[in-house]
Amino acid sequence: MCKRKRLCAVIITSVLIIIYSILPVGWMIRTSLLDKSELLKSPARFLIKEISIDNYKQMLGVGEANILTSRNFKTAFFNSVKEALLSTLLIIVIAVLAGYVFARVKTRITQILFVLLLVTMVLPAYSVMLPLYRIMIGLNLLDTVTGVVLIYVSAFMPLAIWIMRSFFESVPTGIEESAWIDGSSRIKAMLLILPLAMPGIIAAAIISFLSVWSQYAIPLVFASSDAQPLTVFLTTLSGKSSVNFGLISAGGMFTILPPVIIVIFLNRFLVSGLTKGAVK
Amino acid sequence: MAGILLNHVGKCYKNSREYVVKDLNLEIQDKEFLVLVGPSGCGKTTVLRMIAGLEEITEGEVFIGEQKVNTLEPKDRDIAMVFQNYALYPHLTVFGNIAYPLKQRKIKGVKYSKKEIKKTVEEISILLKVNHLLSRYPKELSGGERQRVALARAMVREPKAFLMDEPLSNLDAQLRSVTRSEILKLHRQVQTTFVYVTHDQTEALTMGNRIAVMNHGVVQQIDTPYEVFYHPANLFVAKFIGSPAMNFFDASVNKNEEKTSIVIEELGVCLEIDSKTPKEEKIIAGIRPENIIVTEAEKNGVKMQVDHSELMGTETILHLIRNDLELRCKVPTEDYRGEKEVNIQFDKEKIHFFSKITEQNLGLCCSGVRIGCLPGVLHS
Amino acid sequence: MLLFLAGFVIIPLGVSIFDSFFQVSLLDVDSREFSGIQNYIRLFSDKNVRQAFLNTSFYVVTALTAESVLGILTAVVLKDKFRFRGIIVAILILPWALPPLVNGVIWKLIFDPSIGMLNSVLMRLELIEEPFIWLNNPDISKICVIIVHIWKMLPMISIIFMAKMQTIPEEILEAASLDGSGKFKQFFTMILPNMRGIFLITLIQGSIGAVHLFDEPYYMTGTASDTRSLLIEDYLIAFRKYDLGEGMALAMVISFSLLIMIVLLMILVRRGTKDV
Numbered sequence: 001m002c003k004r005k006r007l008c009a010v011i012i013t014s015v016l017i018i019i020y021s022i023l024p025v026g027w028m029i030r031t032s033l034l035d036k037s038e039l040l041k042s043p044a045r046f047l048i049k050e051i052s053i054d055n056y057k058q059m060l061g062v063g064e065a066n067i068l069t070s071r072n073f074k075t076a077f078f079n080s081v082k083e084a085l086l087s088t089l090l091i092i093v094i095a096v097l098a099g100y101v102f103a104r105v106k107t108r109i110t111q112i113l114f115v116l117l118l119v120t121m122v123l124p125a126y127s128v129m130l131p132l133y134r135i136m137i138g139l140n141l142l143d144t145v146t147g148v149v150l151i152y153v154s155a156f157m158p159l160a161i162w163i164m165r166s167f168f169e170s171v172p173t174g175i176e177e178s179a180w181i182d183g184s185s186r187i188k189a190m191l192l193i194l195p196l197a198m199p200g201i202i203a204a205a206i207i208s209f210l211s212v213w214s215q216y217a218i219p220l221v222f223a224s225s226d227a228q229p230l231t232v233f234l235t236t237l238s239g240k241s242s243v244n245f246g247l248i249s250a251g252g253m254f255t256i257l258p259p260v261i262i263v264i265f266l267n268r269f270l271v272s273g274l275t276k277g278a279v280k
Numbered sequence: 281m282a283g284i285l286l287n288h289v290g291k292c293y294k295n296s297r298e299y300v301v302k303d304l305n306l307e308i309q310d311k312e313f314l315v316l317v318g319p320s321g322c323g324k325t326t327v328l329r330m331i332a333g334l335e336e337i338t339e340g341e342v343f344i345g346e347q348k349v350n351t352l353e354p355k356d357r358d359i360a361m362v363f364q365n366y367a368l369y370p371h372l373t374v375f376g377n378i379a380y381p382l383k384q385r386k387i388k389g390v391k392y393s394k395k396e397i398k399k400t401v402e403e404i405s406i407l408l409k410v411n412h413l414l415s416r417y418p419k420e421l422s423g424g425e426r427q428r429v430a431l432a433r434a435m436v437r438e439p440k441a442f443l444m445d446e447p448l449s450n451l452d453a454q455l456r457s458v459t460r461s462e463i464l465k466l467h468r469q470v471q472t473t474f475v476y477v478t479h480d481q482t483e484a485l486t487m488g489n490r491i492a493v494m495n496h497g498v499v500q501q502i503d504t505p506y507e508v509f510y511h512p513a514n515l516f517v518a519k520f521i522g523s524p525a526m527n528f529f530d531a532s533v534n535k536n537e538e539k540t541s542i543v544i545e546e547l548g549v550c551l552e553i554d555s556k557t558p559k560e561e562k563i564i565a566g567i568r569p570e571n572i573i574v575t576e577a578e579k580n581g582v583k584m585q586v587d588h589s590e591l592m593g594t595e596t597i598l599h600l601i602r603n604d605l606e607l608r609c610k611v612p613t614e615d616y617r618g619e620k621e622v623n624i625q626f627d628k629e630k631i632h633f634f635s636k637i638t639e640q641n642l643g644l645c646c647s648g649v650r651i652g653c654l655p656g657v658l659h660s
Numbered sequence: 661m662l663l664f665l666a667g668f669v670i671i672p673l674g675v676s677i678f679d680s681f682f683q684v685s686l687l688d689v690d691s692r693e694f695s696g697i698q699n700y701i702r703l704f705s706d707k708n709v710r711q712a713f714l715n716t717s718f719y720v721v722t723a724l725t726a727e728s729v730l731g732i733l734t735a736v737v738l739k740d741k742f743r744f745r746g747i748i749v750a751i752l753i754l755p756w757a758l759p760p761l762v763n764g765v766i767w768k769l770i771f772d773p774s775i776g777m778l779n780s781v782l783m784r785l786e787l788i789e790e791p792f793i794w795l796n797n798p799d800i801s802k803i804c805v806i807i808v809h810i811w812k813m814l815p816m817i818s819i820i821f822m823a824k825m826q827t828i829p830e831e832i833l834e835a836a837s838l839d840g841s842g843k844f845k846q847f848f849t850m851i852l853p854n855m856r857g858i859f860l861i862t863l864i865q866g867s868i869g870a871v872h873l874f875d876e877p878y879y880m881t882g883t884a885s886d887t888r889s890l891l892i893e894d895y896l897i898a899f900r901k902y903d904l905g906e907g908m909a910l911a912m913v914i915s916f917s918l919l920i921m922i923v924l925l926m927i928l929v930r931r932g933t934k935d936v
Contacts, residue, residue: 259754263754333838336808
C-alpha cells in the first residue's frame with residue numbers, strides 16, 4: 001500500500017522534472033526553427049508545420065546570409081572554445097598538482113594556504129573585478145583571449161583544487177608507499193596513482209569547462225569585442241529596433257551544445273563532482 | 281508478551297524467482313528465548329525482518345500473539361529490534377536515543393509526559409549501566425556501550441517481543457561472553473519472548489531455550505540445544521552444530537540373514553545394527569570428535585597418523601589421517617604426549633547414520649563396533 | 661617543487677585581493693583624488709543603488725526559500741533508487757549546466773508578450789484576453805527574473821540534498837520505524853537533523869549565487885530599474901558612468917554584506933537546529 005503511494009510520487013515527480021527541464025529548452029528549439037514570417041505570428045503555436053533552418057544557415061554563413069553575422073558568430077564560437085579549453089587545461093594541470101600536495105603534505109603552512117584558497121572562493125569575484133580591470137589595461141591584456149583565460153584560471157582554480165584534494169585524499173597511500181620503497185620519486189608515484197584519480201580529474205575538468213563556457217559578466221567587461229565568447233555575441237544579435245528571436249534562438253542552440261553534450265554523455269562525472277565536494 | 285507464529289512463510293525478491301525463505305513454519309512460544317542459527321545467507325535475518333515488518337512477506341502468514349501482522353506497519357507491531365550495527369541515532373544523545381520510542385505516539389494508549397519519560401529513561405539506563413552516559417553522543421561510545429544503549433532503547437517500550445540480529449558479532453571475544461550472560465539475565469528479568477539470530481553455533485547452543493537451525497531458507501531442525509546436539513535431524517544440522525565439526529564417513533550396508541552391519545571401508549570398521557535395516561546400500565556415518573576414544577597402542581583400535589594437533593586448553597584436537605581419510609578427535613591435553621601414531625575406538629552409542637539421498641538421520645542404533653573386520657584390511 | 665607550483669597559483673589571487681584592499685574606494689581613479697568615504701556616502705544617497713539593493717534582497721530571500729523547500733521535497737522523492745533515476749537526474753541537471761545568459765534567452769522567449777509560450781498558452785486556455793507584458797510590470801518582472809534563477813539552481817541543490825540524504829543509513833530509519841514513527845515523523849526527526857551541515861552550505865552557495873545575479877536580469881530586462889540587481893548597478897556605475905571609485909565602493913559593500921549574511925546564516929542554522 002505504501003509502495004503504491006511511493007510509485008505515484010515517483011512518477012509524478014519524474015514527469016514534472018522532464019517538463020521542467022525540457023519544455024523551456026524545447027521552446028527555444030522550436031523558435032530557432034522558424035523563419036521570419038512564422039515567427040511573428042501571435043499567439044504562437046507550439047507545433048509548427050514547416051520547419052526552416054534559415055536561422056542556422058545565417059549563423060553558419062551558408063547561402064544568402066549576412067556575412068558579418070556569421071563571421072562574428074564563428075569568431076565568437078571559436079573564442080568560447082579556445083577560452084574554455086585553455087582555461088580548463090591550465091586549471092586541471094595546476095589543480096592536480098596542488099590538490100595532490102594539499103592532500104599528501106599536511107603541514108601547518110599547507111593547511112593555512114588551503115584555508116586561504118577556500119576563503120578566496122567564498123569571496124565574490126566581483127570585488128576584485130575593478131582592480132583587475134586596471135591591471136588588465138596595464139598589461140595590455142584587455143579584450144584578449146589570454147587575458148580572460150588568466151582571469152578564469154585564478155577564479156575557478158580553488159574549486160578544482162578542492163575537488164582534486166578530496167579525490168586524492170580518498171586514494172589510500174599504500175600504492176604510493178610501495179612505489180617509494182621500490183625507489184621511485186614522489187612525482188613518479190603521483191603519476192602512478194593518477195589513473196585512480198581520473199574520475200575526479202574529469203569531474204573537475206567538466207565543472208571548470210562549464211563554468212568558463214557559461215561566463216557572461218566577465219567577458220562583457222574584459223573581452224567585449226575581439227575576444228568575445230558566444231554569450232556576449234548572443235546579446236549583440238538584438239538590434240535596436242527589432243529583435244530577431246529566431247536568430248537568437250539558433251545562436252542559443254549553438255551555445256548550449258557543449259553543455260548538453262556533457263550532460264548527456266558525461267553526466268555521471270558531473271553529478272559526482274557536485275556531490276563529492278558538498279557531501280564531505 | 282506474546283508468542284510468534286509463522287505459517288508457511290515464504291519470501292522471494294522481486295527480481296529473482298528464487299525463494300530466500302521457503303514454506304517456513306515456526307512457532308515461537310511466549311516468553312521463550314529462541315535462537316535462529318545458520319550459515320550466512322540461510323535466511324535467518326530475513327525471517328527476523330519479516331517478523332519486524334521490514335521485509336514484505338511474499339507468502340504465508342505471520343502472527344504476533346493472536347494478531348495477523350502481514351500488512352501491519354513496523355511501528356504498529358509493538359516489537360523491538362536490536363540491529364547488528366546497533367542503528368543508534370547519531371544526532372541524538374544517549375538520553376535522546378532511549379527516549380525516542382517513548383516520544384513517538386501513545387504507547388498502548390498512554391501518552392508519556394516529559395517527567396515520565398525522564399524517569400523511565402533513567403530507570404532503564406541504570407538497569408543497563410549506561411546512566412553515566414546519558415548526555416553523550418553515540419560516536420563517543422565504545423562498542424559495548426553502544427550495544428547496551430541499543431538494548432535500553434529496545435527495552436524501554438516493554439514490547440511484545442525482542443528481536444536481535446547478531447548483536448554480539450561486533451564485539452571482541454571477551455566482551456561477547458560477558459554480554460551474552462547479560463542478555464540472558466535480561467531475558468529472565470523481563471519475561472518476554474526473545475528471537476535471537478546468530479551464525480555462531482556456540483552462541484546458539486549456550487543461549488537458547490530452543491534453537492532453530494536454518495539452511496537455504498528452510499528450518500532444518502527446531503529443538504532444545506541438547507536434542508539438536510545429540511540427535512541431529514539431518515546431515516546439515518550434524519555438520520553445522522558442534523565444534524570441531526562431526527566426522528563423516530562413507531559407509532555401505534551389509535545385509536546378512538541374521539544381522540545387518542554398516543561397513544566403513546576406509547577405516548576397516550564394521551558396525552552392527554540392531555534396529556531396522558536401511559533400504560539404501562550406501563549411507564553416511566558420523567561421529568563427533570568428542571566421541572572418538574584414543575586407546576593405547578597395542579589395544580584393538582584403528583591405527584591413524586597424527587598430522588597435527590591444536591591445543592585448546594584442557595583439551596587438544598588431534599587431526600588424524602590414514603591414507604586419504606582425515607578425521608578429528610579430542611583428547612585431554614595431559615594425556616597426549618605428542619605421539620605420531622595413535623589407535624582410535626568409537627563410542628558405539630554416539631554414532632549417527634544418515635541417508636545419502638535424503639540426508640535425514642536414519643535413526644539407527646549401533647550395538648557393536650568391530651575393528652579390522654574386513655579381510656585383507658589389517659589394523660596396522 | 662610541487663610546493664612552488666602551488667605557491668605560483670596563490671600569487672595572482674593574492675595580488676587581486678591585495679590590490680582591491682589598497683584601493684578601497686579611497687582613491688578616485690580618474691583623478692586620483694583622495695575622496696575618503698565620499699564614495700560610500702554617495703552610494704547610500706543614490707536612489708538607483710537603493711532600488712538595486714531592494715531588488716537583490718528580494719532575489720535572495722525568494723531564491724533561498726524556494727530552493728530550500730523545493731530542493732528538499734525533490735530530494736526526498738529522488739533519494740531512493742528507482743529504475744530510471746539515472747536518466748531523470750541527468751535530465752534534471754540540464755538547466756544548471758547551461759550558461760545563465762542562455763537561460764535568460766530561453767525564458768525571455770517564454771515571457772515574450774506576443775510570441776512567447778506563456779501568453780500563447782494562457783490565451784488559448786482563455787485565461788487572459790490580451791497578451792500580458794510580463795517583463796514590464798514592476799513587480800511581476802522581478803518574480804519572472806528570480807524564477808529563471810531558481811530554475812537553474814534547483815537541480816543542483818536537489819542533487820546535493822539527495823546525495824546527503826543517501827548517506828543516512830537505512831538502518832536508522834528502520835529503527836525509527838520500529839520505535840513507532842511513521843514516514844512523516846521520520847523525515848522530521850531523522851532526516852532533517854542530519855542535513856544541518858549541508859543545508860548551511862547550500863544556503864551559503866545559494867545566497868552567493870543570488871547576490872551575484874547578473875546575466876539573467878541583464879538580458880531579460882536590460883537595465884530596467886525594477887529588476888536591476890546590485891551587480892548590474894555596479895557594472896553600470898563603473899563602466900557607463902566611468903566612476904570607478906564609486907564602483908569599487910559598491911563592490912566592497914556587496915562583498916561585505918555577503919560576508920555578514922553568511923555569518924548570520926551560520927548562526928541561524930546552528931541555533932535553529934539545536935534541540936531536536
